[in-house]
Amino acid sequence: MRSGYSFEVHARDAHARVATLTTPNGSVETPTFMPVGTVGTVKGLSMEEVAVTGAGVVLANTYHLWLRPGPEVVRNLGGLHKFTRWPGIMLTDSGGFQVFSLAKLRTIDDEGVTFRSHLDGTMLRLTPEESMRIQSLLGADIAMAFDECPPGDAARPEVERAMARTTAWAARCLAAPRDPNQALFGIVQGGVHTDLRLQHLETLREMPFDGFALGGLSVGEPWQEMHRVLDAVAHKMPENVPRYLMGVGTPRDLIAGSLAGIDMFDCVLPTRNARNGQALTWNGRANMKQLRNRDDKGPIDPECDGPCCTSGYSRGYLRHLFMAGEMLFGRVVTQHNLYFFGRLMARLRQAIRDGNARSWADSVLDRMNENDEVGPADED
Numbered sequence: 327m328r329s330g331y332s333f334e335v336h337a338r339d340a341h342a343r344v345a346t347l348t349t350p351n352g353s354v355e356t357p358t359f360m361p362v363g364t365v366g367t368v369k370g371l372s373m374e375e376v377a378v379t380g381a382g383v384v385l386a387n388t389y390h391l392w393l394r395p396g397p398e399v400v401r402n403l404g405g406l407h408k409f410t411r412w413p414g415i416m417l418t419d420s421g422g423f424q425v426f427s428l429a430k431l432r433t434i435d436d437e438g439v440t441f442r443s444h445l446d447g448t449m450l451r452l453t454p455e456e457s458m459r460i461q462s463l464l465g466a467d468i469a470m471a472f473d474e475c476p477p478g479d480a481a482r483p484e485v486e487r488a489m490a491r492t493t494a495w496a497a498r499c500l501a502a503p504r505d506p507n508q509a510l511f512g513i514v515q516g517g518v519h520t521d522l523r524l525q526h527l528e529t530l531r532e533m534p535f536d537g538f539a540l541g542g543l544s545v546g547e548p549w550q551e552m553h554r555v556l557d558a559v560a561h562k563m564p565e566n567v568p569r570y571l572m573g574v575g576t577p578r579d580l581i582a583g584s585l586a587g588i589d590m591f592d593c594v595l596p597t598r599n600a601r602n603g604q605a606l607t608w609n610g611r612a613n614m615k616q617l618r619n620r621d622d623k624g625p626i627d628p629e630c631d632g633p634c635c636t637s638g639y640s641r642g643y644l645r646h647l648f649m650a651g652e653m654l655f656g657r658v659v660t661q662h663n664l665y666f667f668g669r670l671m672a673r674l675r676q677a678i679r680d681g682n683a684r685s686w687a688d689s690v691l692d693r694m695n696e697n698d699e700v701g702p703a704d705e706d
């Protein structure tokens with residue numbers, strides 16, 4: 327890895343590993359979950375509150391910051407760390423995923439993507455070089471290569487075309503002018519086709535990336551398909567650099583990914599679901615809107631030792647806040663969900679160190695499944 331960065335594996339249990347990722351802005355133990363700060367804020371929380379949850383890395387979305395306020399504005403205000411006041415590690419995505427999922431009227435060619443801004447309809451063009459330029463200005467510790475992410479139901483020929491384009495774009499990202507102090511991760515595509523995934527991995531691993539990610543998973547395919555790909559591919563990714571599973575996921579997916587050999591995860595699930603009324607606990611999911619919570623004096627999760635659950639917020643009060651549309655609800659439950667994810671990853675790291683990650687995972691997942699309070703009608 328480049329100067330100022332290191333990745334040191336301390337413990338292994340089958341394919342799972344515990345490591346320390348060090349960057350110029352601090353260190354984090356992996357496997358780790360990275361909260362998503364879409365426009366430069368983890369919605370509803372101060373960065374001090376995010377730090378309390380045990381998060382070591384915050385992700386920001388290049389697409390959103392590019393459109394508003396613009397990367398030059400962020401740079402003038404001191405770069406992403408100073409701009410957001412996050413003292414730890416930061417990662418930016420390439421902008422590609424949002425272009426593919428949010429923008430209107432996009433056209434993809436071998437050079438890049440042309441699309442209309444979802445904010446004001448302006449025509450914009452994103453290329454590998456432009457993504458590197460924007461990410462360099464934003465100044466996160468880790469930048470991501472610009473890739474093409476086909477939808478989860480894409481046919482095999484479409485997945486193969488996206489792979490070829492992603493390879494060409496990866497080389498252009500490496501060749502483009504960019505911040506020499508920023509680490510750059512390459513992204514492996516290939517959909518749910520294990521052979522394509524391994525083929526793309528063999529191509530990308532020859533390129534001098536500082537880490538490797540699996541993109542294009544959790545984009546509509548059944549979770550069992552994703553787990554099958556993870557089990558076949560993750561442990562074959564380069565050993566001595568971080569492995570990042572993008573846009574994933576649920577506690578079940580974080581555990582399966584870590585057991586398969588993944589080190590880093592990000593997802594809007596804990597923060598978005600919190601705002602919609604769903605808390606994640608050691609007893610599965612809880613729907614805070616349900617009438618059963620109205621007279622409940624207890625905390626969201628009696629096993630949670632975070633400020634969300636030890637400072638006196640009752641389920642009854644939180645349900646009242648939700649029903650009244652009060653913003654404090656989203657703040658407290660977001661804190662809880664991120665704190666839970668932080669503790670889940672800490673316990674998982676301990677289980678890997680202890681060499682019993684698989685049995686720990688089975689008992690944790692059984693308990694979550696047995697006690698889950700969210701019915702099929704309330705599924706995500």
Ligand SMILES: [Zn+2]
Nearest residue numbers: 630634635662
């Ligand atoms: Zn809590």
